[in-house]
Amino acid sequence: MTDFSFSVPTDVLRAALVCVSTEETRYYLRGVHVEPDADDVVLVSTDGHRLFCGRCPLPPAGAVTPAEPFIIPTETIKKALTGYKGLGIHLTRTGDVWTLGDVTFRPVDGTFPDFRRVVPTQKTISEDLGKIAQFNPAYVGDMGKVCKALVGAGKPVIHHMGGNPSMVTFPGREDLFCLLMPMRADMLDTAELGFLLAHVAQNKAATLAALPKRA
Secondary structure, three states, rough: OEEEEEEEEHHHHHHHHHHOOOOOOOOHOOEEEEOOOOOOOEEEEEEEOEEEEEEEEEEEOOOOOOOEEEEEHHHHHHHHHHOOOOOEEEEEEEEEEEOOOOOOOOOOOOOOOOOOOOOHHHHHHHHHOOOOOOOOOOHHHHHHHHHHHOOOOOOOOOEOOEEEOEEEEEEEEEEEEEEOOOHHHHHHHHHHHHHHHHHHHHHHHHHHHHHOOOO
């Protein structure tokens, strides 16, 4: 891999940390994936339930960017950003030395999955946009954490896509998005759902019984 040096927005890195995996066995997800694109660099993180994707724009004068993708370990990012106040932090590689800010590291020795396979296509959007989905409440709350990490982002908007991954956008930040994986039908508690329906039916009966009778 050739040497490179460019600045990464710190708020994008902080937001990406929300969606990294903590599973030891899925070590290739324990970090932020850095991938060169046509005109910028893409930063991605996921744990299989949530996915973050942000773009790192290059300065007008250009910058030397990586020619191949790699993964920055989670602990490296946390250490580099601890106490750091800058809007951008330098990511460099010189020979065998990799550096994020003033922290040296070795990329995760693994292959990040092809995240583009789960990103909604024009076809799925046109067919499934607006179909209601159920989500793990904790993951929905994490979208608030992503928003809190970002500069100038409005409240997250979840675009329901039925059984497909739903896109989450942040008004004011067109350079990034998240995906939320819906809960499968077999994960829903049908016993609790039945109790809820019975409760609604019982309350409806009680309400009707309380209504004044016609003379």
